Amino acid sequence: xxSRQVFILAGVxxxxxxxxxxxxxxxxxxxxxxxxxTDQWEVEVHISxxxxxxxxxxxxxxxxxxxxxxxxxxxxxxxxxxxxxxAEGSNQQVIFxxxxxxxEQNIYYRFGVHDSGRATPLLKARAPELPPVLWTGAxxxxxxxxxxxxxxxxxxxxxxxxxxxxxxxxxPASDAAHLLLGATPTLSQRLETAVGILAMAKVAARTVHGIxxxxxxxxxxxxxxxxxxxxxxxxxxxxxxxxVRERWLPWWRGPTSLVRxxxxxxxxANLTVAWSPHLALASVADVxxxxxxxxxxxxxxxxxMHVQQVFKVLxxxxxxxxxxxxxxxxxxxxxxxxxMPVLIALAFRETHLLWGIFLFICIVAGGLTVRxxxxxxxxxxxxxxxxxxxxxxxxxxxxxxxxxxxGMDRGWSIALFPMVILTMTVERLSVIWDERGPAAxxxxxxxxxxVAALCHLxxxxxxxxxxxxxxxxxxLVILALTLLLGRYTGYRLLELKRFRAxxxxx
Amino acid sequence: xxxxxxLRRLRAQGVLGLNARNADYLLPGNARRLYPLVDxxxxxxxxxxxxxxxxxxxxxxxxxxxxxxxxxxxxAAWPDFVIKPAHGSGGDxxxxxxxxxxxxxxxxxxxxxxxxALEFHIHNILGGIFSLGGQPDKALVEYxxxxxxxxxxxxxxxVPDIRIIVYRGTPVMAxxxxxxxxxxxxxxxxxxxxxxxxxxANGRLLHGVWRDARxxxxxxxxxxxxxxxxxxxxxxxxxxxxxFELTGLSYQGVDIVLDQDLGPLILELNARPGLTIQxxxxxxxxxxxxxxxxxxxxxxxxTPPARARFAQEQFGIAQ
Numbered sequence: 117x118x119s120r121q122v123f124i125l126a127g128v129x130x131x132x133x134x135x136x137x138x139x140x141x142x143x144x145x146x147x148x149x150x151x152x153x154t155d156q157w158e159v160e161v162h163i164s165x166x167x168x169x170x171x172x173x174x175x176x177x178x179x180x181x182x183x184x185x186x187x188x189x190x191x192x193x194x195x196x197x198x199x200x201x202x203a204e205g206s207n208q209q210v211i212f213x214x215x216x217x218x219x220e221q222n223i224y225y226r227f228g229v230h231d232s233g234r235a236t237p238l239l240k241a242r243a244p245e246l247p248p249v250l251w252t253g254a255x256x257x258x259x260x261x262x263x264x265x266x267x268x269x270x271x272x273x274x275x276x277x278x279x280x281x282x283x284x285x286x287x288p289a290s291d292a293a294h295l296l297l298g299a300t301p302t303l304s305q306r307l308e309t310a311v312g313i314l315a316m317a318k319v320a321a322r323t324v325h326g327i328x329x330x331x332x333x334x335x336x337x338x339x340x341x342x343x344x345x346x347x348x349x350x351x352x353x354x355x356x357x358x359x360v361r362e363r364w365l366p367w368w369r370g371p372t373s374l375v376r377x378x379x380x381x382x383x384x385a386n387l388t389v390a391w392s393p394h395l396a397l398a399s400v401a402d403v404x405x406x407x408x409x410x411x412x413x414x415x416x417x418x419x420x421m422h423v424q425q426v427f428k429v430l431x432x433x434x435x436x437x438x439x440x441x442x443x444x445x446x447x448x449x450x451x452x453x454x455x456m457p458v459l460i461a462l463a464f465r466e467t468h469l470l471w472g473i474f475l476f477i478c479i480v481a482g483g484l485t486v487r488x489x490x491x492x493x494x495x496x497x498x499x500x501x502x503x504x505x506x507x508x509x510x511x512x513x514x515x516x517x518x519x520x521x522x523g524m525d526r527g528w529s530i531a532l533f534p535m536v537i538l539t540m541t542v543e544r545l546s547v548i549w550d551e552r553g554p555a556a557x558x559x560x561x562x563x564x565x566x567v568a569a570l571c572h573l574x575x576x577x578x579x580x581x582x583x584x585x586x587x588x589x590x591x592l593v594i595l596a597l598t599l600l601l602g603r604y605t606g607y608r609l610l611e612l613k614r615f616r617a618x619x620x621x622x
Numbered sequence: 623x624x625x626x627x628x629l630r631r632l633r634a635q636g637v638l639g640l641n642a643r644n645a646d647y648l649l650p651g652n653a654r655r656l657y658p659l660v661d662x663x664x665x666x667x668x669x670x671x672x673x674x675x676x677x678x679x680x681x682x683x684x685x686x687x688x689x690x691x692x693x694x695x696x697x698a699a700w701p702d703f704v705i706k707p708a709h710g711s712g713g714d715x716x717x718x719x720x721x722x723x724x725x726x727x728x729x730x731x732x733x734x735x736x737x738x739a740l741e742f743h744i745h746n747i748l749g750g751i752f753s754l755g756g757q758p759d760k761a762l763v764e765y766x767x768x769x770x771x772x773x774x775x776x777x778x779x780x781v782p783d784i785r786i787i788v789y790r791g792t793p794v795m796a797x798x799x800x801x802x803x804x805x806x807x808x809x810x811x812x813x814x815x816x817x818x819x820x821x822x823a824n825g826r827l828l829h830g831v832w833r834d835a836r837x838x839x840x841x842x843x844x845x846x847x848x849x850x851x852x853x854x855x856x857x858x859x860x861x862x863x864x865x866f867e868l869t870g871l872s873y874q875g876v877d878i879v880l881d882q883d884l885g886p887l888i889l890e891l892n893a894r895p896g897l898t899i900q901x902x903x904x905x906x907x908x909x910x911x912x913x914x915x916x917x918x919x920x921x922x923x924x925t926p927p928a929r930a931r932f933a934q935e936q937f938g939i940a941q
Contacts, residue, residue, distance in 0.1 A: 118650075445641055494742040496687070497749020547751060551714055552813070605642035612628040615637055617836045617901045619628045 122603045126596035133592030144411075146586050149579060157329045159336075159365075160388040161225045165380035167217030172379035174212040174223060177204075177368035179326075185229050185365055193224040206322075207368040217380060229329060229365060241345035244320035250312055251296075258292035263313050273319055273346045277353050280310055281342070304340045308371050311342070320345040322369045324352070327389055329363040336387040338374070339364055416585060424585075429465065431584040434594045436461055436571035441601050443567050448608025451564040452541050460564075461571035463533045469572055473565060475515060479533065480561065482511045483542035484549070491546070505539040636906030638897055643873075647789070647911065651872030652893055659869045660891040663762060664708045669868045675861065676887045678704070678765040678879075685760045690744040694737055697763060704767075705744065707752040708760040713810035715752030717743060718766060718780065730779050730807040767887065770880040772850070776800055776818075778842035780807030784820070784858060784878045787895055787907070791866030792921050793859045793933040794910045796820040797899045798827060798852070803842045811898050816840060818847045819903030823938025825855025831901040858886055859930035865891055867926070910937055 140146045163174055178190070178201075192199060197212040212223055251259050266279040284293055284306045296309050307323040314321040321344035327336050341364070342353040368374065377383035416427050436458040443449050451457060464472035486507045490500055512533060541564070549557040574580060584590060612619065632639075638647075659665055670677045681703055682689075682696050689696070697703060701722055707715040717740075718730040727735040735743075744761045746752070753759040767781045776782075780801030787794045797817045801807050804814030811817050816837060819828035830837040830847040839846050852858065862876040865888065875895025879887050900906055913936060914921060921929055 448640070494738060494745075496745050497751060603645060605639070605645045607629065607632060607637075607639040608641060609625070611639050611897075612625060612632065614834050614898070615632055615901060616628070617831060617834060618635055618637055618904065618906075619631045621631075621635075621904055 119603050122599050126599045129592045129599070130596040133589045133596070136589035137587045137593075140411075140587060140589075148583065157229045158390045159227055159229060159327065160390075161374075162386040162388070163212075163221075163223040163225070163375050163377075163383065164386075165217075165221050165377045165383040167219055167221050167380055169216060169218040170379050171213070171215055172217035172221065172377065173214075174221075174380070174383070175376040175378075176210045176212070176223075176225060176385075177372075177374055178208050178210055178225065179227075179365065179367045191224075191226040193226070197223065204372075205370055207370065221380060238349040238351065239343075241320065241348055241350045244345045246315045246318065246320055247312065249316055255296060258295040259309075259313050259316060261292045262290075262296070263316055266313075267317065273344060274351070274353075276317065276319065277310070277314065277321070277342065277344050280313060281306070281353065284310055304371075307340055307342050311371075314344060323371065324366050324369050325374065326365045326367040327387060329365055329389060336389040338367075338387070343369070416588070428581055428585050429462070431588055431591065432575040432580050433458060433462070434591055434598075435580055435584065436575045438594050438598055438601075439571055439574050440567065441598055443570075445601055445604060446606075446608060448610035449563050449567065450560055451567055452544050452560060453537065453564075456537050456541060457564055457568035457571050458575075459534045459537050460568035461575055464568065464572040465576050467533075469569060472572070473569065475533065476538075476565060476568075478515060479508060479511050479538055480542055480545065483508050483538065484545055487542050487546040488549070491550075501539060501543060504542050505535060508535050508538050508542065632906075636908030637900055638907040638911070640897065642908075643897060647873040648894060651790075652874070653870075656869055656871050657893050660871065660874065660893045661711075662708050663706065663710075663890055664760065666868075666888075666891050667762075667764075670888050673864070673868055675864060675868070676884060678767055678881075678884075678887050678889065680762060680764050682763040683708075683760055684744055684763065685748070687745060687748065690741050690748065690761070693741065693744060693763075702766045703763050704765070705740075705747075706762050706764070707747040708762050709750075709753035709757070710747075710759075711752075713808045713813060715743075715747055716808065718807055720766070765884075767879045767884075767889075768882045770882050772853070772880070773798075773800070775845040776816075776840040776843055776847055776850070778802050778807075778840070780805070780809060781879055783809045783889055784852070784880070785817075785892075785895065785899060786859065786862035786876045786878065787873075787899060788862050788866055788876055789873050789911055789914050790918055790921055791863055791924075791926065792914050792929045793822060793862045794914065794937065795899050795903055795905070795907060796822060796859075796862075797902045800840060800847075802832070802840070811896065816847070817898055817902035819899070819905075820852065820855075821939045822859070823934050825852035825858070826939075827851065828939065829902060829904055831898060834898070834901065836901070836904075852880075854886075856927075856930055856934065859933055860927050861886055861888065863926035863929045863933075869893075 141148055161176065163176060165172075165174070174197075179185075192210070192212075194212050197214045200211045200213070202209055202211065210225070249256070249259075262280065262283050266276055266283055270276040270279045283290065284297065286293065289297065297305060301309075304323060304325070311321045311323060321342060324341050324343050325338050326340075328339050330336075343350045344353060345351075375383055375385040416424050419427070437455065440451075440455065440458055444451065460472075460476065467475055483504060487504055490503060495503065512535065541561075545557050545561055548560060659669060664680075664683060667677050667680060681700055682693075684690055684693060684696075702720050705717045705719070710716065717735070719727045719735070719740075720730055721728040725734055726737055727740055729735055747759055747761040750756045750758045769777060769781045773782050777800050782798060782800045784796060784798055786796045797819055799809040799811065800816040800818065801809050802814055802816055806813065809815045811831075814833065816830050816832045818830045820826070821828055827848045827850050830840075832841055838848065858878055861878055865874065865876045869891060871891070871893055873893075873895075875892035877889040877892065879889045881887055897907070917932070921932065924932065
């Protein structure tokens, strides 16, 4: 009777959970695996300028990222500004506009970049326009001189670009180059000059500006290179070093600068590039937003980031608990405390497994030694437990400082061990030590530690974290399994050993 | 493969596992509110005395640290006694004191306990070290049972006891538990005592089990375990059957000791009796429990002696 109720309840829960899971995974195409998080970056542009107490506009190029790179999760933080987007040539531009900008103005633009690592196919150059020739007089003849020299030393478009840039980059500069570029030309000035000269040779070219995606770059410098049209495709030309490098993200093209401000003074743009491990999930949020906006509202993605982080950990706990139930009721291992291994496993998240086990053994062994000594002092129970708790904290503090001083950066994380649990473990261990002998005590301690390690492996791996966070409905399935285990009346694995005298009965 | 083999063998013999015991017998049959009756040995003792069932006489109850200090004066009248936690389980925290001298208290395993050490042990009991869940506890001081000489050959110190599993007031299986050197005078199997199965029909001893393996002789004295028959066996079964009326627990273990002066005494009741008794009897519990379930209408109306007779008739070992 009761069993049937349990079966029905478990069945309903499992169907709801699995149904939602299947729907989200196959209809909404939510990813089942976390993807590699190492090629995600977060880029932030910080624009600041002095307002002059009159209408102001700030123009900012935003990357129209395609192919190899995918931009996700655009955010603008611009209090008091209206925002419009428009196409400008081959670029996308955002215009921030306000009626009155007074004092220091700050605008932030943030986006994530996902690097798929795929090779980028060449962009098609459909009848590219040639810019008009800008130079007159002496400058024009200087440009013509450089072009003639470069043409004489080249066979096709690629070698022409190469020869031309060699002349413009030459140090010391030739007289003609000096005339065109001035005394201290920047790289983008050289490139723009090359674009102008190439136009005279009927070769369409343009400058490309971007950033390099590297770990942690505050004040990330812009990188520049050249694209020229050849046989209907845009080809990149190495503006620096051998070829456009890996992880150069193209942002905008043409002679204009990244940020322009009208109605303001001293515009500055500061770029930050950071490697961001969270974006794998943010991209899932984007998928949900497009596919089922209502779902996003009622998912963890609507919560603030730090709360999301808490739930990411919390949602894996039921998995550890299920494992614990299995170990206790199906395998039949005796362990300390009902959920002690799960709590220890949570602490292992920060300390990492081997180091965590080492610290656990150190603290419990140290605590046990002191506890066995306390036995001689004949202390009353509650003060004794309090004393052990204090000793445990002392041991934790000592180990932290010692390991930190020795340059082991994980040592401090010992502070995350649940000290009350450790105290009770020490006490129970010493009682068992007394009553059943050291062998039984160590056996139980080792069993608990083993289960804690298993729980850790189950709970803290990126796949479980990802799956439980994206598909929290799987908790219903875990609940169903736990209910079923609650009515499991079969033998425990270790009972087979316990009853071996009955098994081997003639 | 060996796992499957073992599973099949155990299932064929109807061996009851822990999960099945809990889910099929303890949870449905033993109401939560009845547990305190057996978990608190003081209440069990009072219940038994009220029903006219013999128990080891209580000398004192110690509930405060002050009373623990006064223990030496309180107990001056008795040279030997047993101290146990009221809420202990599995024999943990039980001290058997056989004599007191100027040096202190002599334990059954010949170690000497100073008066301070005895007080400390009582403090530990009061603090809840031995109680389930660690809640504060009381210490009971009671009569030290002098075991019947009948079992002296197969006992190494301590007091042997007889554990009877009683289901719906009907004895199902019984086992004699014999202290060994390893168990330190205690009769709990997990502490190293020997369990010996008993033929329910007549009290004849069957096989022994020691640390999960079969034995035919006592590991310390070397005497054969199956040479004896427990006298007045039907009286012991009746005593076990009457324990049902005391507590109302549908599935319980009744521990009985044989005192040379006072006769059979109920030592304690257990709401979660262990399952190794099946190894000692070389038989599974499931078939017997099922038989009781099929006759439950008759057994519910029967008196304890009639239920004991039912057990003798149904669960005896065929010669």
